[in-house]
Amino acid sequence: MELAYDYPLYRPPSEANSLIFQVTLGCSFNKCSFCNMYRTKEYSERKWEDIRTEIDMMAKFYPDTRRIFLADGDALNMSKDGLVQILQYLYQKFPNIERVSCYAMPKNLLQKNDEELKALRAAGLHMFYVGIESGNDTVLKKVTKGATGKSIVHACNKAKKHGYILSCMVILGLGGKKYTKEHIADTAKVLGEIAPDYVGALTLYLEDGVHEEFMSKYGESFDFIDDVEVLDELERLIKDFDPKTPVLFRANHASNVYSIGGTMPDDRKKILSLIEGLKQHPEMLKPKFLRRF
Numbered sequence: 001m002e003l004a005y006d007y008p009l010y011r012p013p014s015e016a017n018s019l020i021f022q023v024t025l026g027c028s029f030n031k032c033s034f035c036n037m038y039r040t041k042e043y044s045e046r047k048w049e050d051i052r053t054e055i056d057m058m059a060k061f062y063p064d065t066r067r068i069f070l071a072d073g074d075a076l077n078m079s080k081d082g083l084v085q086i087l088q089y090l091y092q093k094f095p096n097i098e099r100v101s102c103y104a105m106p107k108n109l110l111q112k113n114d115e116e117l118k119a120l121r122a123a124g125l126h127m128f129y130v131g132i133e134s135g136n137d138t139v140l141k142k143v144t145k146g147a148t149g150k151s152i153v154h155a156c157n158k159a160k161k162h163g164y165i166l167s168c169m170v171i172l173g174l175g176g177k178k179y180t181k182e183h184i185a186d187t188a189k190v191l192g193e194i195a196p197d198y199v200g201a202l203t204l205y206l207e208d209g210v211h212e213e214f215m216s217k218y219g220e221s222f223d224f225i226d227d228v229e230v231l232d233e234l235e236r237l238i239k240d241f242d243p244k245t246p247v248l249f250r251a252n253h254a255s256n257v258y259s260i261g262g263t264m265p266d267d268r269k270k271i272l273s274l275i276e277g278l279k280q281h282p283e284m285l286k287p288k289f290l291r292r293f
């Protein structure tokens, strides 16, 4: 049984077994130049009556649901009251819920005040997936992310303060050849200051729909880094990323050159030695045709 979703529908890989409810459609920002996810949709919030009907329906088929993901691109943009209403009803209809999560932009987190974030946490919202992409202000500006390294740290730490689980995504190669050093150094710094529970590193892949826009917004020529340079970035990121609390690090997305992961900082040596091995044997990398964003 599947809901009549408004496609395209995205969810993080770790929500593969979650029940998904689209409480908003599209992304309220929709301007990041590398992102093609919601270009065909205009942001809107779905009517409570429609959401309630879908919850009722799915509760009949999947009453034992444990994990729920609220889509689309930034469900946290919804008002606190709207989200609390949804969360309360979800817990009423699915008594075994263990986790409710959604995507959130740094902007969404900053726009909610402490009381609102506290109320949402109390109502059972557990986790945010935050695309931080880079910690470097030049790169963030060039890809029109609408955030700075400082605002990202502030937003994420605000969520952490209220007990949310955080999963942050970064994009290898986003600074191209020119800004690779700054991109990685500042990304490692920002990640270290946040120490999210999870970090996912993706590799830049521009879909046809945004290729031109990305290049024109970048404001100067952009040279993609090659596979060995991607490994170099990963190596530098792992060397510099020094969280004070354990962070589960993964670079196992479909866009990555190889599946790499471990707990930082404890597994630093192990990850670095795997990267070293891959640099010496690039034939082990995933073929390009098997990679996607």
Ligand code: SF4
Residues within 6 Å of the ligand: 027, 028, 029, 030, 031, 032, 035, 036, 037, 038, 073, 105, 131
């Ligand atoms: S990366 Fe996230 S915030 Fe940016 S346009 Fe895509 S969905 Fe929206």
